[in-house]
Amino acid sequence: GRDIGTLTAEISRASGGDANVPVIISADASTTHQSVINVMEAARRAGLVRLTFATQQPGK
Template structure:
């Protein structure tokens, strides 16, 4: 029997599995980056002249109050409902149905009031609708 203490074996670091994993990751990254170039959209942006912006389109402003009252181009609409709003929008459009319509509704306005404006715009033939909003204010510190 051999009772002499054994010398502890020095620990070995096996680098082969580490290298295998790194090669797999490297191959994956190489393949994924080469395909991303082919999936990009090629977009040619239009060019605008500053001279064309001299006559911006006149928009129609519709304001909706919290109580459901309407004003078209800062003129109160006398008749309530879609019919009065349709007549006011038709007068404001003056036959130019390409003009954009900007709807500026109060935050507390009923959803139906905004839908009435959209319905009146559809009846008149105004198809370019935009909703106005304001930036949220950060709390004072």
């Protein structure tokens, strides 16, 4: 995985500096909790405040 500094830089670049760009985290069962936390922390460091999680219907 990427370190938090790299993730922060990538998120900042992708957002174009707009703090209102939504960050949608989509993780499957094989994703570690730490990976999700790293993305959340990187988004926070990049100044983004709109975090949400994508969900799937059970059995899909």
